[in-house]
Amino acid sequence: MxxxxxxxxxxxxxxxxxxxxxxxxxxxxxxxxxxxxxxxxxxxxxxxxxxxxxxxxxxxxxxxxxxxxxxxxxxxxxxxxxxxxxxxxxxxxxxxxxxxxxxxxxxxxxxxxxxxxxxxxxxxxxxxxxxxxxxxxxxxxxxxxxxxxxxxxxxxxxxxxxxxxxxxxxxxxxxxxxxxxxxAEHLRKGGKKKNRRGADLFGARLKGADLKGADLRGAYLIAADLRDADLRAADLIGVDFRDADLRGADLTGALFLTQTQVNAARGDERTKLPKSLERPSHWGSD
Structure with missing residues (x-):
């Protein structure tokens, strides 16, 4: 060719x-x-x-x-x-x-x-x-x-x-x-700076955690409990969500979230996703 x-x-x-x-x-x-x-x-x-x-x-x-x-x-x-x-x-x-x-x-x-x-x-x-x-x-x-x-x-x-x-x-x-x-806009509105970039959060208990606007870039959230957590405006590029529990979590407006990350996690009908991503068919069946 x-x-x-x-x-x-x-x-x-x-x-x-x-x-x-x-x-x-x-x-x-x-x-x-x-x-x-x-x-x-x-x-x-x-x-x-x-x-x-x-x-x-x-x-x-x-x-x-x-x-x-x-x-x-x-x-x-x-x-x-x-x-x-x-x-x-x-x-x-x-x-x-x-x-x-x-x-x-x-x-x-x-x-x-x-x-x-x-x-x-x-x-x-x-x-x-x-x-x-x-x-x-x-x-x-x-x-x-x-x-x-x-x-x-x-x-x-x-x-x-x-x-x-x-x-x-x-x-x-x-x-x-x-x-x-x-x-930065989140911080101007009174949010607290949360830098967990690259953090090892394997199995972390973060149920209901306020992670809005957090820098979680490259963090390991494998099997983490993120039920009902607020992840709006959080930087999620490269985050490892394998088996993370996202049931009821709010990820609307999350930065750089991909379908692969969503597919690797667990969620339910209450999980809020960005409009650009689809709810995995296997959610709720694991």
């Missing part, structure tokens, strides 16, 4: 992340093939990267989709590609099926995890632009958005060569500033 071809990036609006939501029907089952997983509480078997999952059917659908958690594939119900799957399948590789065109398979599987990281950054930057408090850095955020879209819209060769770590570091500077600007 020529490295001179330019792939057009998926269009994104500042307040619309529709292109960053997974559309499995337009994907060639890339997460079921390109990624590896190990036998654990999340998966019942080992699978190497580039090897199709035994549950992947000829039409690229999962043969046990409705029974994933019952059969031990809990990790599949947590994962979200931020729309990278359909972008790689239909955009980067122009609808080429790796099964019918095996020559593209290895390259496609190499590109997919990189694209997933770029789409995650697009999710964060697009969200940052929705906050009125970020007007002072709006121009920088728009440039970061355009750069990330350009990288995601490149040829397979260009995407594979992307230094995602370096780009993430540049974008992260703006995301940190976004967090400061948004949470």
């Amino acid at each position: 020529s490295s001179e071809r330019e792939v057009v990036a998926l269009p994104l609006l500042e307040d619309d992340r529709a292109a960053l939501r997974a559309d499995c029907g337009s994907c060639f089952g890339l997460c079921c093939v390109a990624l590896a997983f190990s036998k654990s509480s999340d998966f019942p078997v080992n699978k190497d990267a580039g090897k199709p999952c035994t549950n992947l059917q000829a039409d690229f659908r999962c043969g046990v989709h409705s029974e994933l958690r019952d059969k031990g594939y809990r990790g599949c119900t947590v994962y979200d590609c931020f729309g990278a799957g359909q972008h790689v399948s239909q955009g980067t590789f122009e609808g080429r099926d790796w099964r019918k065109d095996p020559a593209t398979a290895r390259q496609m599987f190499e590109v997919f995890p990189i694209m997933r990281q770029l789409h995650e950054l697009l999710w964060y930057v697009t969200e940052a632009l929705t906050y009125p408090q970020t007007r002072p850095i709006a121009a920088d955020l728009k440039r970061a958005l355009a750069t990330t879209e350009r990288l995601a819209g490149g040829t397979p060769e260009a995407v594979a060569a992307t230094d995602v770590a370096a780009h993430r570091q540049e974008v992260n500077t703006l995301l940190l500033r976004t967090s400061e600007l948004v949470r």
Whole structure:
């Protein structure tokens, strides 16, 4: 495939992340093939990267989709590609099926995890632009958005060569500033500064805790009790919510929360989520 071809990036609006939501029907089952997983509480078997999952059917659908958690594939119900799957399948590789065109398979599987990281950054930057408090850095955020879209819209060769770590570091500077600007408004309204960045809160008892406007970036909240906690305007980027109990918690307006984090946690019909995220179908069934 020529490295001179330019792939057009998926269009994104500042307040619309529709292109960053997974559309499995337009994907060639890339997460079921390109990624590896190990036998654990999340998966019942080992699978190497580039090897199709035994549950992947000829039409690229999962043969046990409705029974994933019952059969031990809990990790599949947590994962979200931020729309990278359909972008790689239909955009980067122009609808080429790796099964019918095996020559593209290895390259496609190499590109997919990189694209997933770029789409995650697009999710964060697009969200940052929705906050009125970020007007002072709006121009920088728009440039970061355009750069990330350009990288995601490149040829397979260009995407594979992307230094995602370096780009993430540049974008992260703006995301940190976004967090400061948004949470500063909470502090001006009389809120208390709560910095638990990177904190080890494994199994912490935080039922009913006032965490509004808190900096929880990168915190470990695995199996934490967050029932009825107030997490509005809290910075949740990179927070590990595996098995965290979010029943009745309020996460409306939480910064940089993703579907993957929500899927990994436990919740119920009382849990309040940002409008950009969906209530997991398995909530209430665990």
